[in-house]
Amino acid sequence: MLTLTSTYIKKKDMHPAFAQELANDIFAFETLLRTTVYDLPHDLRRKSQHPHPNARESLHRQYKQAGLTDYFVTSLERTAKGIVDAAKEALALDIKTKEQQAVRIAEKINRKKVQLNRVASAKASLAARNRARKNGGIVPPFENPFGKFVTKKVTKEGLSFTVGSVHGKRPPDKYENEYLFEHLYLNARARKLKKDIHFMEHRLHNLKRRLERLKREQAEGILHICFGGKKLLRQRQAVKNDTQLHDWQRMWDRRRHRDMMLVGRRDSIGGNFIARYDTNSHTLRYRSIQGRQIDIPNVRFPYGQGWVDAAVNAHDIAMRNKKLPPDQQIEGWKPGPVTWAIKDCGDAIQVKCMISLPADPHINSCYSNGCVAFDMNYDHFAVSETGSKGELLEHYVVPFQMEGRTSDQITNAISESLEKIFRHAASVNKPVAMEDIEHPDKCLLYGNKRANRKISEFAHSKVTYLAERKGQKYHLNVKKVNPAYTSQIGKLKYMRLLGLSVHESAAYVIGRRAMGLKDKVPKDMFHLVPEKVVRLHHWAHWAALYTALKKIPVSKFYRKINYHEYETPAALKKALLK
Structure with missing residues (x-):
């Protein structure tokens, strides 16, 4: 699912009656959404206790009897289900994090x-x-x-x-x-x-x-969901007079009543039964809760306008192709749902379009000729380019700053850094490889509190999402590989040999792994592997060396080391720590 954001539409450019009707719909939608979020878990629990369909009236039918159309009720239920599912995932992630901390x-x-x-x-x-x-x-x-x-x-x-x-x-x-x-x-x-x-x-x-x-x-099944944000809710305690209370109440009401989601359907014209988008005049028209048609003019998308037009016109093209012979078929996307979200930004509104992109037939997914791999860190991306035989062709660092910045500023900085990497990959016509990190546990390897705090704040999921979007933009495949022992392999095997930093060498190992190459322990170091893991997978060999040598500073491995002089990892560690 891809979300595309339009430019701001000034309310003064809309008809005054349409602007007021839109504000009323957003207020009613958000109010009903909070009620739906509260009622949805109770409705599911009631259905599990009374499985018979006639035991009690369904939640969907109750909302329809209140005067809402079937499509608005569906939008409420889908949006509420998304909020509840997100809260459940956040709770599960919090439990997992607390268990690891314990x-x-x-x-x-x-x-x-x-x-x-x-x-x-x-x-x-x-x-x-x-x-x-x-x-x-x-x-x-x-x-x-x-x-x-x-x-x-x-x-x-x-x-x-x-x-x-x-x-x-x-x-x-x-x-x-x-x-x-x-x-x-x-x-x-x-x-x-x-x-x-x-x-x-x-x-x-x-x-x-x-x-x-x-x-x-x-x-x-207890979930903690705060509409408007916990940060703004806590600011209520700092209010000292009636003027500040009035300002806070106005901000609180605005924060809680600013979004409306219109969920799409695959079998509808334009991908949505409630809203229709005119690709020629760029006007979004939707049916309000009161049944009137509301026009939002000049809805343009600076990024992905062609995708929006293709998704909206997919149903019309499919209907035309049913009446045309096979040799006269019109090329177009497969029909799918098109979801619209309208956000009230004060003096302007913003429209978001959520669509599913089809598979790109022109995407470059051939890793046999090499790739461009990058290693994620809390203040930079380390990049390495590999050739057809896995050799190193180029390496560099793309820095960015997270300290003292807001979430949107961090997202923009990461996006600009990834843009440089993908432009380089597109210029050499090679796909991209990155590490697949579900949760930032690798922060434990940094060894200082400031770096650990920053890497814990590092949005790995955001980097993955932005990298996938950049891959779609430049028609490049993004392969996520297991990052197990990439830093250890790069530090012991390639760092001094190729003159790389520890992060650049890790990126080089990621690129070789994406190409299907294996990095085994070199022959001059293999005698240091404990005998009990010799017959295991080569990752077990690196795990044993990592356990034995993890406390040695990285700078010690930049000098030439004759590993044949040491019979055990303990002897090597003793010599390096002198």
Whole structure:
């Protein structure tokens, strides 16, 4: 389904009676829509409890008896069903996200507890040494549970300790004796770990309670739908006087009464029983709730006007072709529904047309000659072009900005960036490949809160939608491939070899995968793969290497590495982290 938006039509260009009638229809439609959204789940529940058709009167018939036509009632039901289905999908996605967050927090709690046990073990070892000194016995050696992170040195006073930093960016901390090490480092570390565990457990408890509530609401069919928007509804609490209350009420009423949907039918003339679009005069005419014909002039679509005309004329062409011999058939689209949406924008109105595009016979879907692939990131697209044998031909980065921008501005920035990519693909006559991401779980790989927050806000579904629309515009196929281990393969196999960034190398792997090529572990690295996964799929080999080497900075892999010198991934990791 493709949605096309028209230019703004000034209300002063319409007949005053038509403009007033249109405003009344939009107000009545939105009011009835809220009632339909409330009644629809109850009607479905009632039908499940009383399956006999004569048990109670249907919701559709009740609305028709109120004076509405059959087509308006159908539009109300279809629009309400779409709103309810969207709320159900949002609830399911919220549950899935909360479950993933709960698993991650539980893993962090376990890691913190392991660190706390190490601190307790070190304190117990120091306490045993102190008791041995007081009793005059043999002082046992200090059991170091921290590995090379903490180093000890024998001095005249006992032991001195040196504590390194996690990433090696700060100078190490030195403690001259056991007392200072225990009270200045171990005790402080234990307090911080206990505090972190307490906060994480509290957060996990609240998350589980909210998850239980969401699952209960999902089982009972409880949905939270706010017509007008939750953001504007919360602004009601900031109102301080009657003037602000009046302004807020006017904005609230305008936000809740501004859209009207006229659902199309496949078997109708022009694809819609209520509305008719004149492709010559560009006038949209629809039958109001009161039964009068309302004309909206100068409805033009800056993008996709030809598609709208073809969809509207499809039924007329099909009827003519029934009376013509096979050799005189008129080319045209297959008849389908054409849905119209009218939006009140204050001094103007805007019309949206929703149609289904037929399959493009001229689309380029041949990946044997190479493709143009891009990798999605929170501030840029990394692009790589491949040749017929999977070789790299070109690579570059298309940046864009999301920070400090509205949703529409972000959409426009993404669209402009994709436009550059698809223009390049059209110039070389190659299809496009991208990663297929259902949910942005890959944000966990960035390692800093700011990047994680931005990638979580990144609209992957919006990028996919815009990429598909660009593919239709330039007659290029867009293939979505599984992005599993693309960054890992690019980092270990192609990044240094071809002089790419980690994201450009990931885009290169995506392009090769779209062509049907396999990227197996190189021979000089294959001995690092654990024996238990050697006979499995080559993705399992990359998974094992990723697990062993994921904490190594990307910059370490830009230098030349002789993998034959290391027998295990642990030895390689140790050498790279020096």
